[in-house]
Amino acid sequence: xxxxxxxxxxxxxxxxxxxxxxxxxxxxxxxxxxxxxxxxxxxxxxxxxxxxxxxxxxxxxxxxxxxxxxxxxxxxxxxxxxxxxxxxxxxxxxxxxxxxxxxxxxxxxxxxxxxxxxxxxxxxxxxxxxxxxxxxxxxxxxxxxxxxxxxxxxxxxxxxxxxxxxxxxxxxxxxxxxxxxxxxxxxxxxxxxxxxxxxxxxxxxxxxxxxxxxxxxxxxxxxxxxxxxxxxxxxxxxxxxxxxxxxxxxxxxxxxxxxxxxxxxxxxxxxxxxxxxxxxxxxxxxxxxxxxxxxxxxxxxxxxxxxxxxxxxxxxxxxxxxxxxxxxxxxxxxxxxxxxxxxxxxxxxxxxxxxxxxxxxxxxxxxxxxxxxxxxxxxxxxxxxxxxxxxxxxxxxxxxxxxxxxxxxxxxxxxxxxxxxxxxxxxxxxxxxxxxxxxxxxxxxxxxxxxxxxxxxxxxxxxxxxxxxxxxxxxxxxxxxxxxx
Amino acid sequence: xxxxxxxxxxxxxxxxxxxxxxxxxxxxxxxxxxxxxxxxxxxxxxxxxxxxxxxxxxxxxxxxxxxxxxxxxxxxxxxxxxxxxxxxxxxxxxxxxxxxxxxxxxxxxxxxxxxxxxxxxxxxxxxxxxxxxxxxxxxxxxxxxxxxxxxxxxxxxxxxxxxxxxxxxxxxxxxxxxxxxxxxxxxxxxxxxxxxxxxxxxxxxxxxxxxxxxxxxxxxxxxxxxxxxxxxxxxxxxxxxxxxxxxxx
Numbered sequence: 001x002x003x004x005x006x007x008x009x010x011x012x013x014x015x016x017x018x019x020x021x022x023x024x025x026x027x028x029x030x031x032x033x034x035x036x037x038x039x040x041x042x043x044x045x046x047x048x049x050x051x052x053x054x055x056x057x058x059x060x061x062x063x064x065x066x067x068x069x070x071x072x073x074x075x076x077x078x079x080x081x082x083x084x085x086x087x088x089x090x091x092x093x094x095x096x097x098x099x100x101x102x103x104x105x106x107x108x109x110x111x112x113x114x115x116x117x118x119x120x121x122x123x124x125x126x127x128x129x130x131x132x133x134x135x136x137x138x139x140x141x142x143x144x145x146x147x148x149x150x151x152x153x154x155x156x157x158x159x160x161x162x163x164x165x166x167x168x169x170x171x172x173x174x175x176x177x178x179x180x181x182x183x184x185x186x187x188x189x190x191x192x193x194x195x196x197x198x199x200x201x202x203x204x205x206x207x208x209x210x211x212x213x214x215x216x217x218x219x220x221x222x223x224x225x226x227x228x229x230x231x232x233x234x235x236x237x238x239x240x241x242x243x244x245x246x247x248x249x250x251x252x253x254x255x256x257x258x259x260x261x262x263x264x265x266x267x268x269x270x271x272x273x274x275x276x277x278x279x280x281x282x283x284x285x286x287x288x289x290x291x292x293x294x295x296x297x298x299x300x301x302x303x304x305x306x307x308x309x310x311x312x313x314x315x316x317x318x319x320x321x322x323x324x325x326x327x328x329x330x331x332x333x334x335x336x337x338x339x340x341x342x343x344x345x346x347x348x349x350x351x352x353x354x355x356x357x358x359x360x361x362x363x364x365x366x367x368x369x370x371x372x373x374x375x376x377x378x379x380x381x382x383x384x385x386x387x388x389x390x391x392x393x394x395x396x397x398x399x400x401x402x403x404x405x406x407x408x409x410x411x412x413x414x415x416x417x418x419x420x421x422x423x424x425x426x427x428x429x430x431x432x433x434x435x436x437x438x439x440x441x442x443x444x445x446x447x448x449x450x451x452x453x454x455x456x457x458x459x460x461x462x463x464x465x466x467x468x469x470x471x472x473x474x475x476x477x478x479x480x481x482x483x484x485x
Numbered sequence: 486x487x488x489x490x491x492x493x494x495x496x497x498x499x500x501x502x503x504x505x506x507x508x509x510x511x512x513x514x515x516x517x518x519x520x521x522x523x524x525x526x527x528x529x530x531x532x533x534x535x536x537x538x539x540x541x542x543x544x545x546x547x548x549x550x551x552x553x554x555x556x557x558x559x560x561x562x563x564x565x566x567x568x569x570x571x572x573x574x575x576x577x578x579x580x581x582x583x584x585x586x587x588x589x590x591x592x593x594x595x596x597x598x599x600x601x602x603x604x605x606x607x608x609x610x611x612x613x614x615x616x617x618x619x620x621x622x623x624x625x626x627x628x629x630x631x632x633x634x635x636x637x638x639x640x641x642x643x644x645x646x647x648x649x650x651x652x653x654x655x656x657x658x659x660x661x662x663x664x665x666x667x668x669x670x671x672x673x674x675x676x677x678x679x680x681x682x683x684x685x686x687x688x689x690x691x692x693x694x695x696x697x698x699x700x701x702x703x704x705x706x707x708x709x710x711x712x713x714x715x716x717x718x719x720x721x722x723x724x725x726x727x728x729x730x731x732x733x734x
Contacts (some may be wrong), residue, residue, distance in 0.1 A: 034492070118615040228515045228517070229515075229517055230517075233673075235673065282669075283672070284672070299515070302552060302555050305555075309673075309676055312673055312676050313673070313676075315675070316673055316677070320671065323672065323673060323674065324672065324673035325670035325671060325672050325673065326670070326671055326673065326676060327670065328519060328520065328525070328559045328562075328563075328670070328671055329497055329498060329499070329519040329520070329522070329525070330497050330498065330499035330500065330517065330519070331498055331499055331522070332670055334499065360515075370640075
């Protein structure tokens, strides 16, 4: 859109027909109003777009996609825009329209006997959690952005979060989907079935596809019984491998009552306490590693607290656990959670950090940390290891921070080198370079290095089958045929 | 100095309270129960007095059902030395509890009783005062600071519009307010030790106290739901409504 005539023709051929479908309320072209849709909240992705389109029904959204398909106008689907990989912002050239699901925000149905809830893609995650709780059920997806992220985005990115160890990630929580395909057809797959082997499981293709294969407009979500009691503890361990032993012990005793099992390096707590108010340090001594563990079940709680104490006492006698505290009330449990929740915020304020959202088999977590820390220290002396994450899923947020000395610009320039060292070790151990955040634009150029040609071929074949003209979120996850997108 | 700390088992502060469908009371089945938060503060203060060398023994007491043992175990894990459960399934009311505590004071001979200023379930705020009257002891209620001296104790009280410091001759009663301290977490080693500390169970009868309820609950209802707000078109309409409907200006 560099010349007036092309701008005019774009308006006439694309924006006017779209406006005719969604009405004035459904389209934003004013740059100031569009701005929140153009940028990411954390990592500085900023794009441009001729219009943000906000349909209020799947039918209207499909009609908009049809116009885009006919005119080969690329589309960036967007939910709550809280992702961490630049997948939901447009590129900087201003050629893509942003298709927002903000107005698709109805809860269509709750089926208590089937334990399912049918929701539209733009429903805010926290609203879904509350709607489930109001009818005595749990929707277990829970993550830091839950107050603003949308379920459509959670599905498109196969979100993870803090309860995956018990309930699985988004992939496990979806029974059915409604999707608008890149040619504008609607696939109604809103089936609330636990068992459905009638052919390929198409919904799983779209879950985690980051908007590159189609736009999720509604979903049937699986609900769980609402736990009545939780028991929460923070314990100190001497190493990640002792934390893994504790996890194995706990799984053997209480199995899927474990809803959270987070590993936290001491340095993370120091950083959280340095920058975030009200982060407690409840143990009397300082230890190298901590585990935040939470159990939940349907009972009244005293039995559950007893189980947790029993496990921790046995672990202490075995030398796996050095010390610990058990929350005596929900207020104390909330306070322990502030440690875990304060870490990302604290880290943001501490200086340049190198983020890695990686997973390895749980049995390899300790080895991964040893190898990565040693390799980085060798290459970049002074770099400060900073690791925390969902040990129960083998998912570590491995985010080393720059050394205390040195020019931040110099440290910043080492990002690619640090990524390569860490990801090489991850993949060598059979792990993944993106455990839960996705690929988006952040890892798009690293993916070919770590996926086999066979796997990349399958991914490209899938993309070509659904979106042969590459209009659906181009330049995210994959670049086609060496194209820029 | 021996300290007696009464603790009550109540619905956890962070649990949303639900009224039973028949209006006879609050739903407590399958609800998370914890120690009354003000009692936690009382236990913490007693433990601090002991750690400072001012107290020699802390006895935690609870009047309630068998499950109140868990609450006493929490007090033991925080640092109380032993515990007494006065077991009853009756709905406990302040006067009966005060009488039970009086009997225990006479039996155990503490020089200080530290209580929470009130329990968050019935919000009575009476037990400490009643106990002081029954024993004829001095009382320092709503304490935000305690300084133990020789044979006396200085208590800073939170009162309307400021603070008041009273000097009490021991033995005395103190009730804890929110700002007195921040209770500690029960550490794992202390939870393990607490399981080996003595926990004695007695009945109100053995103390010669009748805990039968003297009050009858007629009905328990939820507070009225807040009505939805309305949007006004402009400032003039707002001012008009504030004048004619709300009558605040």
